[in-house]
Amino acid sequence: MSDTPPVSDRPCDVILDGNRLRLAGHLTIDALQTFDRAAAAELARRAVVIDITETDAVDTAGAWLLVALAAQGQGGGADIHGASSHQAQLIDTVRANMPPPEAGSEATGGMTDRLARLGGRIHGGAGAAVELVSFLGQVVATIGGIILHPRRLRLTSVVHHCQEVGWNAVPIVTLMSFLIGVVLAFQGAAQLSQFGAEVFVVDLIAISILRELGILLTAIIVAGRSGSAFTAAIGSMKMREEIDAMRTLGLDPVTILVVPRVLALIVMLPALGLIADVAGLLGGAVMAWVDLGVSPAAFQARLVGNTDLWHFGVGMIKAPFFALIIGIIGCYEGMKVGGNAESLGRLTSTSVVLSIFMVIVMDAMFSIFFAVVGV
Amino acid sequence: MADAPVIRVRGLVTRFGRHVVHDGLDLDVRRGEVLGVVGGSGTGKSVLLRAIVGLLRPAEGQIEVLGQSVRDTPPDAYRRLRRRWGVMFQDGALFSSLTVRQNVEAPMREQLDLPPDVMRTLAGIKVRMVGLPEDAQGKYPSELSGGMRKRAGFARAIALDPEIVFLDEPTAGLDPIGAAAFDRLIRQLRDALGLTVFLVTHDLDSLHAVCDRVAVLADRRVLAIGSIADMLDVDHPWVREYFHGPRARAAKIMPPEPA
CATH class of the missing domain: 3.30.750 (Transcription Regulator spoIIAA)
Incomplete structure (x- = not known):
């Protein structure tokens, strides 16, 4: 044949x-x-x-x-x-087994259809927002319970995640922030030297790094590094029914998986923000010295004398809120993963995009708030 | 049935490291039959299936499918040969990012140049043939039950009207009613499409319901091959245990023991 x-x-x-x-x-x-x-x-x-x-x-x-x-x-x-x-x-x-008559010719397009789809999307989005807020409430309630009964806290897990999200992120955060300081000094000097006001570069660097850039860029890096890791880790556990297994054994996944991650972030993000501030100022000082001839001593004197401590305070106040946003969104998206590998990938990317977006929205809201209270 | 066998395996040796799975295995599958392959866990039933369809390169031996060697064929001939069989893996192995209909369309899309509406209609016919409801076509594999996934996997395996279908444990993990329905489906499609079926199974009811012949894998080779009635006379501890055990009696392979 x-x-x-x-x-x-x-x-x-x-x-x-x-x-x-x-x-x-x-x-x-x-x-x-x-x-x-x-x-x-x-x-x-x-x-x-x-x-x-x-x-x-x-x-x-x-x-x-x-x-x-x-x-x-x-x-x-x-x-x-x-x-x-x-x-x-x-x-x-x-x-x-022939197709039934008129099968597969559902009407698509048309104004009503589009409106219906738009309505469906808005409804879905609102539902997701409500769910996210209720998840936040659940986590906060669990943390409250842990404060009342501290023995429920998984300390080992918290420490482990502190190392993962904090210590291991130090090199990349330091390098990034140092470079941002360098860039700011360089760009600022080019503009300020036109007015002979080179020395104001110190104020420019100090205010922008301490108030905004240091913590904002750290939060973005951490959202990309750790938020996605949270979603992927919890999501793959969800896929293999480990979360369901925990529930049947009487273990609360929020206590065991979510709270340690969120707490670790809340502790470590301010610390990373502090490191970023120091590295950014250092980068700015180096560039100011090399490019403008502002000596380190002059830089230090102007920094200490002219910069309100509140600039640093404003940056640090924002840090735990950013941490909460990243942690909650990362864990929530992980919990939403369904049975297939595709949803894991999709939700991981949603988690990163959504948490960066929400961090920036939060930052804008803080700006308005601090402008109103006048610091 | 004086035809040449559609699958001819001679002197097959497969090993993983120092672990020998098959040692000089011979097997013939005749055209149009349903051959059940049974054996204890780890006797290499699935490995044999993988070797025959070319997913696994055996250490030695010849495998011919439809008169052509699977091992020593140029890629182009192998591609044409591959189109003449379909494989259903244990859990269906459906592509999770595609709907059931797109899964069944996938082989047509890759191998042929058909207009989309024809592919759609043909895929729909195949999905209905395996007994899935109309609304299953647009669903993703994760939205289906285990039995439905297996049926969808079967639909994909027969998408291009193959001559041979390899089924890896089609009834494992199904409830008895679902398993019996799947057995009926295999028979029905075998008759309608003129398939030759290579069925790896553990299920004694399946063997009894659909298989024309049974091949028993043990001691790294095909220990016995023949009808189920022939198997009852084989003098080997495993075969005796398997075909004379309580489950075999429940499947009515054996007449009930006199009280």
Whole structure:
């Protein structure tokens, strides 16, 4: 049998003979690739009988074609003649499994439809926001419970996560912040030297790093590093039903998985923010010295004398709130993972995007708040 | 049935490291039959299946499917050969990012150049043939029950009307009613599409319901092959235990013991 080609390239011939439509050749899924269905349907409309005596292979696709052509025939459908018993059985099976009429042609587009979809999205978004807030409430309540009963705290886990999200992030946060300080000093100097006000570069660096950039960029880095890790870790546990197993054993996943992560972030993000502030000021000082000739001593004197401590305070106050946002969103998205690998990937990326977005929104709200209270 | 066997395995040796799974295994599968492959855990039933479809390279031996060697074929011929069989893995192995209909369309999309509406209709016919409800077509594998996933996997395996279908434990993990329905489905599609079925199973009811012949894997080779009635006479501890055990009696392979 190896001398006959397994896959036929021979097209199927269609001949109309009076009111008899004759099909010859291979009637298979391969033949269907080149088959002119419109022309065949045109011929079939004038046929009363479809004769397949001359076909030498019929598969499901071919049987479907026959049934579809026969339905076009005269007098409410042509008869199929000349099928072997095996082919007849196949044709009957396919006929029994034909698509129901008008199936798959759901109306899409149209104004009402679009409105309905928009409404559905908004409803879904609002539902997700409510869920997120209720998850936040659940975590806060659990933390409250732990404060009342400190023995419930998983200290080992907290320490482990402190190392993961805090200590291991120190190099990247330091480097990033140092470079930001360098860039600020360099760009600021270029502008300020036009007015002969080079020394104000110290104020520029101090205020922007301490108040905004140090903590904001640290939060963004941590959201990318740790928020995604939280989602992936909890999500894969959810996928393998570990979370359900915990519940059946009477263990609370929020206490065991979520609280240690959130607490670790709340503790470590201010610390990372402090490191970022120091590194940023250092970078600015180095650049000011190299590029503007502001000596480190002058830099220090101006920094200490001219910068309100509140600039640093404002940055540090924001840190725990950013940590809470990143931790809650990372864990919440992880808990939402369903049974398949695709949802894990999708929710991990949602987690990072959403937490960075929310951190920036929160930052804007803090700016308004501090402007109103006047610090 | 005086045809040449559609699958011919001669002197197959497979090993993982120093662990020998098959040692000189011979097997013939005839055209149009349902061959059940049974054996204890770790006797290499699934490994045999993987070797035959070319997922695993055996250490020695010849494997011919439809008269062509699986091992020593040029890639192009192997690709054409591969189209003539379909494989259903244990849990369906559906692509989780595609709906059931897209899963069944996937082989057509990759191998052929068909208009989208034809693919859609043909995939729909295949999904209905395996007895899935109409609304299952648009669902993702994670939204289906285990039995439905297996059916969808079967639909994908027969998407291109193969001549041979390999089924790896199709009824494992199904409830008895679902398993019996799957047995009926195998028989029905075998008759309708003229399939040859290579069925790896543990399920005695399945063996009894659908298999024309049974091959028993033990001691790193095919210990016995024949009808279930033949198996009752085989004198080997495992085969005796398997076909004479309480579960075999429950599956009515054995006449009940006189009280």
